[in-house]
Amino acid sequence: MPNAAPLDLLLLPTWLVPVEPAGVVLKEHGLGIRDGLIVYIGPRAEALRQQALQVRELPGMLLSPGLINAHGHAAMTLFRGLADDLPLMTWLQDHIWPAEGQWVSEDFVGDGTDLAIAEQIKGGITCFADMYFYPKVAADRVHNSGMRAQITVPVLDFAIPGARNTDEALHNGVELFNDLAHHPRITVALGPHAPYTVSDENLERVRVIADELDAMIQMHVHETALEVEQSLEVFKERPLARLGRLGLLGPRFQAVHMTQISDEDLALLVESNSSVIHCPESNLKLASGFCPVERLWQAGVNVAVGTDGAASNNDLDLLGETRTAALLAKAVAGSASALDAHRALRMATLNGARALGIQACTGSLEIGKAADMVAFDLSGLAQQPIYDPVSQLIYATGRDCVSHVWVAGKQLLDDRRLTRMDEQALCDTAIAWGRKIAGEARSTQ
Missing domain, CATH: 3.20.20.140 (Metal-dependent hydrolases)
Known part of the structure; x- marks a missing residue:
């Protein structure tokens, strides 16, 4: 639709796994987000013709529902x-x-x-x-x-x-x-x-x-x-x-x-x-x-x-x-x-x-659903060669390969870095609690 507002974000992963329909892997496709919702999924060449305020290439990555x-x-x-x-x-x-x-x-x-x-x-x-x-x-x-x-x-x-x-x-x-x-x-x-x-x-x-x-x-x-x-x-x-x-x-x-x-x-x-x-x-x-x-x-x-x-x-x-x-x-x-x-x-x-009763909103990459998504980086040594990217994800990939995370179109993890939370401050707070709890536990033994 030529008069549609531009996409807020266009993602271009190597693999896109929508989960619904079951068993589908889309290679070289794009996914478009507007107002926190998925509004476009299509082949890469067609996706690149979409107007978008931001385009993000995700080479070697598998994009799946969060x-x-x-x-x-x-x-x-x-x-x-x-x-x-x-x-x-x-x-x-x-x-x-x-x-x-x-x-x-x-x-x-x-x-x-x-x-x-x-x-x-x-x-x-x-x-x-x-x-x-x-x-x-x-x-x-x-x-x-x-x-x-x-x-x-x-x-x-x-x-x-x-x-x-x-x-x-x-x-x-x-x-x-x-x-x-x-x-x-x-x-x-x-x-x-x-x-x-x-x-x-x-x-x-x-x-x-x-x-x-x-x-x-x-x-x-x-x-x-x-x-x-x-x-x-x-x-x-x-x-x-x-x-x-x-x-x-x-x-x-x-x-x-x-x-x-x-x-x-x-x-x-x-x-x-x-x-x-x-x-x-x-x-x-x-x-x-x-x-x-x-x-x-x-x-x-x-x-x-x-x-x-x-x-x-x-x-x-x-x-x-x-x-x-x-x-x-x-x-x-x-x-x-x-x-x-x-x-x-x-x-x-x-x-x-x-x-959880929220399947109408999330859980799969479908047009009209919230843009709750995760990009897994499958370009590493331990994932090669890739015959079935979903098999590699489940059987050969760890959470350290999580690169980007979006909820309702808002990016919460960017290149493995938290966008809204201070990781060091969280660690410091947890360590302080641990010392307090462990100290009390020792004193009562």
Whole structure:
């Protein structure tokens, strides 16, 4: 259209991987952005005829949708490495919960969330789901950063930092949801922590509020075999069946971990159209079990991928997480063709957007969607030769190859440098927290 306004930015990568349609790799194509949206995709020669205020050549680079980290606890970056090599309940009850009780404050959450945001941007993540205390503080940091996020308000049966009881937690969640209802980059979800920390009564309250607000629900479910066994003892049913009975399952439900899946569990997930968030490295590190990703995928369940928190992973590297997910899926399924590279990338992008309920806005490079994108530099020695750039991305590329990141057309990483955040200041702040926490930990031993 000759009368159309010029593009704000025209990108010219070597490879463009839109993710939708599935399996497509466009070579020597251009992508145009205007007002934060993708408005043009076409062959390079045609793209160069477009009027653009800025043209950016990306030789040797693969342009894909930004990665979506569908589950984590951002501020726990400040507990990275604090209590390693321990089983889940020991890790939680004897180390993490006491540390949280002592250290978590608004300042802790603000500084830890900033650190997590910066690490994720540098790793090609444009959107993340966060479930942690003082969610309003986290939302403020996301707002300032330019990133996209689902802020998940934690709900438990007991007092937590920032909420003296369940009533206050739910009130805070509703208030935050309403405050951010029209935010262009932030959504608010409810986060009942886990079946073993939330009663039937409070789960029903979560369901009622989520239905009224049309809000997403994210929850740790079937993380370990012990969780399932204890539920059978106490409730005479598996946790997922209990959640189904209470009406929580559905297209807005995000079941995190799901390492224990029976035929009945699978049928419930399919019937309810719930999403599963797979956190393979945290599950491996805590010896929690294996999510049967290929089985879920073949049954039609939407599976996304998350890093979990840095206290149990220990990084927020979603590209690495996706590689682990692909390799683990093959071993669990006993099939080398399980979760191929293209599907793995889809799991880390569009499936994540679908799980978070934002697939109309992001998750793929399509005209009309937000320009949430990452450019991976595949020109290095370790990526050569390139037969299938998506295979090289998943199996031979690390997050150090992330060169540029845009969210809603705004560049947050330029040639591996953060554009809005001071990396050295973030490191200095994290080191100061570490010294304080480690010093206190030594003095109490």
